[in-house]
Amino acid sequence: MTKRTPSQFGLPPELVDTVSKLGNHIRVARKRREMTLDDLASRMFVTRKTLSRLENGDPGVSLAVLASALWALGFEKDLLEIVHPEKDNLGMYLEQRRLPKRVRRSKTGDDLDF
């Protein structure tokens, strides 16, 4: 009944800190480019206040806002780096561990031709 979104009852403090640092990184990138909050916000098609929330580490802002900021600052590719399958060492290990020791062809022989 009661709603408990992560932003409402609080993320783990570690995550709050992480999002906060991300916001600061965006702020640094903006200032290095000599852009005001209004400058960057208008390029992102959001208001100054929304961008301000992002820079201040508010976990409630949407992915769209984050993505727009990255795009407007020239970091649009960075989002593809995170959770990348090829960098997921644990995941790759788990996947290979699940492969059968031997491969066994089905009797019906209805295999694919590839």
Next chain:
Amino acid sequence: MTKRTPSQFGLPPELVDTVSKLGNHIRVARKRREMTLDDLASRMFVTRKTLSRLENGDPGVSLAVLASALWALGFEKDLLEIVHPEKDNLGMYLEQRRLPKRVRRSKTGDDLDF
């Protein structure tokens, strides 16, 4: 008057694609760990539907949801990689370009002792 959030009137298609790929990466990581949507969602303190939106690339989900997913999958450090000041080549160039050619001490001599 009219509200135009990025998610509403649409992000640049390039960004929609990026967010979509990010969602897929999360999905791959989840499946590699043999977790169902319910499994992961409960660890994130979020409903299955919200996680589903994230995996399907909905730009409207909050940063909190993304961060929770990364945390629950063991990628919590990835968020610190993006927009990292030390990887911001353009930003570092702009910053250094703005440094004065010569440093000039103020006459009053009210400098800091550091």
Next chain:
DNA sequence: TTATTAAGGGTAATTTATGACTCAATAAAC
């Protein structure tokens, strides 16, 4: 094939984000 489970998707109620506007405080420029 059949049974089981995961995933997709709809609705209504509630919370929250976002925009638009304004004012105050702070910092930068002169």
Next chain:
DNA sequence: GTTTATTGAGTCATAAATTACCCTTAATAA
């Protein structure tokens, strides 16, 4: 020191996210 511009923050209205619940479809296992 004075002026100007940037930033922070509050309010209200509206759009959207999120939950909880339910049902259907698709995929997996037996």
